[in-house]
Amino acid sequence: MRPRWLAITGLIVTAALLGLAVAVTWTTVSAEPETLIQFKPLKCSLCGHEYTAEIGNRPARCPKCRKEGVWPASRCDRCGTAVAMDIRRFNQEKREPYCPKCGGRKLADLPAGPPAGAATPE
Numbered sequence: 001m002r003p004r005w006l007a008i009t010g011l012i013v014t015a016a017l018l019g020l021a022v023a024v025t026w027t028t029v030s031a032e033p034e035t036l037i038q039f040k041p042l043k044c045s046l047c048g049h050e051y052t053a054e055i056g057n058r059p060a061r062c063p064k065c066r067k068e069g070v071w072p073a074s075r076c077d078r079c080g081t082a083v084a085m086d087i088r089r090f091n092q093e094k095r096e097p098y099c100p101k102c103g104g105r106k107l108a109d110l111p112a113g114p115p116a117g118a119a120t121p122e
């Protein structure tokens with residue numbers, strides 16, 4: 001028969017290891033909220049204004065025409081036009097995302113980057 005103290009020590013060690021694992025996971029998760037903020041290439045599907053910024057709401061408010069028509073942008077593989085991923089419009093037209101200029105269906109993601117010409121906060 002195993003001595004009672006051995007069983008208790010085992011329990012304590014297990015609990016400590018579990019606690020440590022939770023603590024490590026917690027620290028890792030809470031250490032990098034910054035990386036969630038990403039600047040994306042955006043395009044207003046109403047006025048065609050293109051810029052790079054964070055996007056929260058979709059559609060977001062356009063800084064140029066002040067209407068809510070800003071969506072993440074992709075680039076048409078065929079003609080190189082930046083295409084606003086206006087899901088609302090594509091749904092309305094009941095078709096897959098396409099290039100409004102040449103009708104191309106192959107749209108590539110534009111690389112994300114810092115906002116062009118925008119002042120860095122702080």
Ligand SMILES: [Zn+2]
Nearest residue numbers: 044047062065
């Ligand atoms: Zn606009």
Ligand SMILES: [Zn+2]
Nearest residue numbers: 076079099102
């Ligand atoms: Zn195109």
